[in-house]
Amino acid sequence: MTMDQIxxxxxxxxxxxxxxxxxxCARCPLSETRTNIVFGEGDSHARVVLVGEGPGEVEDQTGKPFVGPAGQKLDEVLASVGITREEVYxxxxxxCRPPGNRAPTKKEMEACLPYLEAQIALINPGLIITLGNTPTQWLFPSASGITSIRGTFLPWRGGIQLLPMFHPSYLLRYPSRAKGSPKYLTWLDIKRVKKWLDE
Ligand code: SF4
Structure with missing residues (x-):
């Protein structure tokens, strides 16, 4: 069966x-350098799907998404409003991990996108949270930069909304929790997600 049929x-x-x-899969050169594919994990009927850029070193080793330092920060962000990993996807x-943690190329993302599209079609969430610029611009090409668009509910397709947030690795670089800091803004954003879930 082809990806189009799926x-x-x-x-x-x-x-x-x-x-x-x-x-x-060997649809792009990342297949040659990966240790494991990192398919994704969570509730197959989740109302919220979070999308990052690509696996890092720990993810490549374990085959699990967001389990390195950025993943721990993501867990903290979710837990701050009582959301668990088990209830999202x-x-x-x-x-597959881009070597040296470089950004994936356009060709690599094009090759891999059908899998993400199929995951979203199968899960059929109400909300997609894009983490950082790459997934935001990839799924919503007209979006402006993450700093100005984060925290905004964007109408996507078929009634699904998209909410861009900072990537957790960005939060690791800016530890301040002061008003207006990336952490503070992310806390506002995740509270919006919690409110959406509760409604
Ligand atoms: S990154 Fe995606 S398209 Fe490329 S080899 Fe891995 S699974 Fe296939």
């Missing part, structure tokens, strides 16, 4: 069978 009728696959397919634009 996207037209996602009920023909499950997340598990899609993951098996991705494990064999976490994925990346590319499923």
């Amino acid at each position: 996207l037209e009728n996602p009920s023909t696959v499950t997340l598990d069978t899609l993951e098996l397919r991705v494990k064999q 976490i994925a990346n634009v590319v499923k």
